[in-house]
Amino acid sequence: MERRYDIVTPEEIDEGRATDAYFGRTETILEAEGIDPEVVADVGEEVETPHVFAGLKDVAHLLEGTDVDLYALPEGSVFERAPVMRIEGSYAGFGRYETAILGFICRASAVATATARIKAVAGDVPIVSFGTRREHPATAAMIERSAHIGGADGVSHIAGAEAVGLEAAGTMPHALVISMRDQESAWKAYDEHIDDEVPRIMLCDTYEDEKKEAVEAAELLGDALDSVRLDTTGSRRGDMREIVEEVRWELDLRGYDDVGIFVSGGMGLEEVAELRDVVDGFGVGGSIASVPPVDFSLDIVEVDGEPAGKRGERSGRKEVYRDEEGEHVVPADETDETDYVRVLEDGESVHGFGMEDARGRVLSSLDLIEGHVADA
Template sequence: MIDQPPADDATARAAHLHDGLRRFPPELFQFDARIRTGWLSDRYFVRTASTLRHAGRDPVVTMQVFAKQAGVLAGVYEAVRLFQTQLAEGYDPADLRIRTLLEGDAVNAAGSDAWEPVMHITGCYRGFAHLETPVLGVLARRSLIASNTRIVVDAAAGKPVIFMAPRHDDWRVQTPDGYAAQIGGVQSVSSDAAGAWWGARGVGTMPHAMIAAFGGDTVAATLAFARYLRGEEPGVQLMSLVDYENDSVRTALEVARAIRAEFGDGVLSAVRVDTSERLIDASLIGDPEVWGRARLTGVNSYLVRKMRAALDAEGFHYVGIVASGGFTPSKIRRFEGEGVPVVAYGVGSSLLGHSDPASGLLNDFDFTADLVRVDDRPEGKIGRTFRENPRLVPVDWAQLI
């Protein structure tokens, strides 16, 4: 797990940066060898370096990186390792000076200046001109996910959030996405790849596909799953998915009874309900207490409370309820404010920016870089000047050898 960065103490912040970088060596990121050739860069940066070489110029510049949104910064270790290992041929990272905010720092927080600098890079421009594209991309993607995750984690008020986003994007981004989610505060991810950079294994209940493979019998699937876990993965907690037939209260009770009958109390740790937003669970249809009086589609507070009461009535107080499917920060805050008895939330695609802006989550997190000094003289386009940031920490390459 990555510790939260110190807020103010410069010495502690410097130690935090270098401790983190030592835990994230360059080889961990498996950088594409073509990065240093400019193949993955916007072509205009490659041509800029070529033009400078042709003109016999190699100015020492300061590049200033800033974010356009408020949120949580992530991707710092990866960006620093890019500068360390992917400079153009003939350039030494020891000659490059980097000052940076820390992994997990808040940026553009309330009360701070807009477009707060998150990184200053000073060195011969031909050596790193081509790195602007991949560095900004790394910071943008990681910070988007870390920021969205932090919003959801804060809404959950201490209850665990499971990062269930891998199925919603290209498999090649699972590992860095999962890492960014951890920076944002999740403790669990749904795939091993998503936890690879911070030593976590994928968690999960069971998919609807497992139930389908057992002929649509949730009880049979859960019993088989329990037998497998006890024999092959004894340290994994047993959770069952109970909305397959859209009768979650009945199914949860049937599963809990069957597990108790075969294995005893305390074995079933939780049930997960994932009812579609287009459906009303059968247990609520015609219920005189709520029917016609409330919006009942999807996973809602009435369904969770009814399930909790039914489980408790038969002595299954130890079986938690995990909610997933369309959970936004506002919905989670509503659940928490109303004291809905959920023990954890599973959240997926919205953490990647696949969400309605009204959800309270970000759809993008853009970074921009500008040259603001050239050969020790102020230089930059109108509106973009060098700005100091006392929170920036210098990278000491000697500590990373």
């Protein structure tokens, strides 16, 4: 039967079928040979700048019920050279899941990292994740959860937000203005029909000059207007800072100094840095949701108690910790220090996954992240 959508099901992931063919073949061969070693595997990637770890919750749920112990940095931790996870147990207990394990954390960590970098640059100016429209709908919950962990102050996807316990935020699209044939009718209808607790942020660049539409919105809605949104397309952008400053001038001149300015459309690190002192909020799309994944790999580093690592990998069980001198990765028998938490013990969950705790770790590390943004 043809699938309605091209989506791998949760059941297929749990069964270990969301994997690469050679893992299935490896399992067949080892079973036929009667080989099932006890292994230690590192999951990590040496990156050049501080990154944020996310996606652990899904990995833990995937490995529940298997014959493994899972140790990991808590979600929201900042890493550079350190393995983010360590898996110990029967290789047959988790080998088939390698593809899904990496898939759960590669994109989630990339989205969280991209968001944290933008948040570090934006400072106190709120940022909202607007990028799910650029990605497959099946990934929306992962994107919004990872963006929230990374420091986003709001997310836009309704189902994605609800799936992870958040409430979607947003303004109005050009489609509403165009459907109603003029901006004033759209602003008025929005104010009339949308719940009062939703901020009145009116799109002000559909047909006319941004400063003209902004003033018209302020005059139409008065005290009800919270902000105007400028989403000038790339072909008409010009100098966005100059546009924002003109809008601010015209609003202030008429006594609308309490009306904020929210900008979106092609916002990235450079644009946020350029505008953060003159705007009151950013909508950030592809620069959060569509970044390249972190290139994590899973590597066996110990077999049946003996160090064993492929060329280019450091063998043996390791511990990871960060102090005032930075990040440390050392042989496990040389230290009692560790930032790893035990997530699974014999396949049973022994660790919680507080999304707000993870977000707090990121927000407390923004100084470290901002110091390396220029090198990203």
